Amino acid sequence: MSRTESVQGLWARLINRYHVRRAYRESSESSFVFLPEPRMIGRLARGRQICAGKYLFAGSVVEAPDRVIWDIETPDAAFERELHGYVWLDDLAAVGGSETWSRAQDWLQDWIRRFGRGAGPGWSPEVTGRRLIRWINHSAYLLQDGDEQRSKAFGRSLGHQIRFLSNRWQTMPQDLSRLEALTTLVQASLVLAGHQINAEQVIAALAQEIDREIGSDGGISTRNPEELLEVLSLLVWTQSVFTDAERVTPGPVVDAIERIAPALRALRHSDGALARFHGGGRGIEGRLDHALANSGARPTAQPGSAMGFARLSAGRTTLIMDVAPPPTGSLAVGHASTLAFEMTLGRRPLVISCGSGAQFGAGWAKAGRTTALHSALEVDGSPSSVFSAGHQRDTGRDPLVGVPRDVRVRRYSDVSGKGIHASHDGYLQTHGLNHVRAVELVPDGGRLSGDDTLTAASENDIRRFERMRDRMGRSGIPFSIRFHLHPDVTVQAGHTDTAVSLRLGSGEIWVFSFQGTATMLLQPSVYLEKGRLVPRETNQIVLSGRAVAYMTHVQWALERAQDSPAHIRDVGDEEIEISG
Numbered sequence: 001m002s003r004t005e006s007v008q009g010l011w012a013r014l015i016n017r018y019h020v021r022r023a024y025r026e027s028s029e030s031s032f033v034f035l036p037e038p039r040m041i042g043r044l045a046r047g048r049q050i051c052a053g054k055y056l057f058a059g060s061v062v063e064a065p066d067r068v069i070w071d072i073e074t075p076d077a078a079f080e081r082e083l084h085g086y087v088w089l090d091d092l093a094a095v096g097g098s099e100t101w102s103r104a105q106d107w108l109q110d111w112i113r114r115f116g117r118g119a120g121p122g123w124s125p126e127v128t129g130r131r132l133i134r135w136i137n138h139s140a141y142l143l144q145d146g147d148e149q150r151s152k153a154f155g156r157s158l159g160h161q162i163r164f165l166s167n168r169w170q171t172m173p174q175d176l177s178r179l180e181a182l183t184t185l186v187q188a189s190l191v192l193a194g195h196q197i198n199a200e201q202v203i204a205a206l207a208q209e210i211d212r213e214i215g216s217d218g219g220i221s222t223r224n225p226e227e228l229l230e231v232l233s234l235l236v237w238t239q240s241v242f243t244d245a246e247r248v249t250p251g252p253v254v255d256a257i258e259r260i261a262p263a264l265r266a267l268r269h270s271d272g273a274l275a276r277f278h279g280g281g282r283g284i285e286g287r288l289d290h291a292l293a294n295s296g297a298r299p300t301a302q303p304g305s306a307m308g309f310a311r312l313s314a315g316r317t318t319l320i321m322d323v324a325p326p327p328t329g330s331l332a333v334g335h336a337s338t339l340a341f342e343m344t345l346g347r348r349p350l351v352i353s354c355g356s357g358a359q360f361g362a363g364w365a366k367a368g369r370t371t372a373l374h375s376a377l378e379v380d381g382s383p384s385s386v387f388s389a390g391h392q393r394d395t396g397r398d399p400l401v402g403v404p405r406d407v408r409v410r411r412y413s414d415v416s417g418k419g420i421h422a423s424h425d426g427y428l429q430t431h432g433l434n435h436v437r438a439v440e441l442v443p444d445g446g447r448l449s450g451d452d453t454l455t456a457a458s459e460n461d462i463r464r465f466e467r468m469r470d471r472m473g474r475s476g477i478p479f480s481i482r483f484h485l486h487p488d489v490t491v492q493a494g495h496t497d498t499a500v501s502l503r504l505g506s507g508e509i510w511v512f513s514f515q516g517t518a519t520m521l522l523q524p525s526v527y528l529e530k531g532r533l534v535p536r537e538t539n540q541i542v543l544s545g546r547a548v549a550y551m552t553h554v555q556w557a558l559e560r561a562q563d564s565p566a567h568i569r570d571v572g573d574e575e576i577e578i579s580g
Contacts, residue, residue, distance in 0.1 A: 042090030084122025129181030219307030226280030315445025363394025432464030476546030
């Protein structure tokens, strides 16, 4: 962190502290007009671990089974922000039971006693908005003991936090946290009395934020599918509160839901999980289906590309490919994943992206964003997008400063199947090469054929290509085509050097094969999965070769084996436990 950023951070904390104290003096006790129905879905396994005194926040784990949650020693500021943001209350709700809720009530009252007047690290507008929306949505459980003194303390704290957030949300960055804060204030204006919120003003501000943040195609600028799901969840919760309050939901909220829902359906694999691109994970089990079911939007998928992703679906097979430049800018954490794809068979992922490594530290955060950790083609060991040099080296959030400028995509469908033909120029300036990827899925979903081509087309491209090739002793420019496999896929050696068998957890068998000037290798890989302490080990198929001519061509295929079991026991995995 630079000295300027440090001074700015200190100044922001001082201003926040001033507004916290001012809000405490001016706020009044809030009471519920009605108790909203809780609609937030948490992780059952994580809730059980919290009950056992094992806390995994912001990539760090603390074990303190005999301590109050506010007494644990926090390893860093990110851990503290997540702790005070109260998202873990969703996880406790997933566990349920009187003992769990008694624990949550005690911890909440303890937070009010220790930090309610403005002490501690939980008083930024971002953290306050995240905490408030959980307190409001789980209020029926937090107040179920009927204790009058506790209820009044809860109401006073709500009034204090609402007043603070009302005064400070304008200073927040224009990202998901700002949208979250505004939906919090809108919901508070409907379910709470005894505070000072200009409901029409915050509704208008929310409408403006929706207009700025959500595109006409239902996408968001970060191109993060899991973040888009969070946006939909926030808006669906807001819509439900308007319904419960017997109020008409504002048009911009309804329109945004109508745009987002089809986009998310297009970003969902056949196992119900989201495509894992640009920092997003598969999503909490059940949250996507819950949000879509409660959205009221028509059950249709976005035609063509959704938020820069193209989807093929046939039989039990889905494929989702990144067919747009990655997001840029200081708030985006884009991945160099152009033309990377994921493939799922029923409830079994086969080809994957390694995922976001942010929960495992800065090193993994940056590694997870490279082309090498996606199922894509990489030239000369370089990512298809250029990261800035050490701008945020301590966090792995370095912005992308050079991305493919010309990304083209065409979808088609005929009697032979459905296909995607796409290209990008991410290696044009450095190596004089365009990458073209074509994939086709047969009508029953039993075969995916692919074709990767590197080509130097114009005279300038050819000269640049020749200079790079000559620099390498005319042996050609190295490239690798990677196919990362899900950890539950078992690799079995094939009968030739050009084929390998892949066995899914359901017993289904697929065969990977290729043709062209390349060598097939099986190498270790990683699966960066939220809820675990360390990355999971897995494998990747790598086709390695060298581009010598102006056009280099490799064909490959994934096909269901003839001896694959006819009847597949296709069930989902168990909840992820917090473990290595």
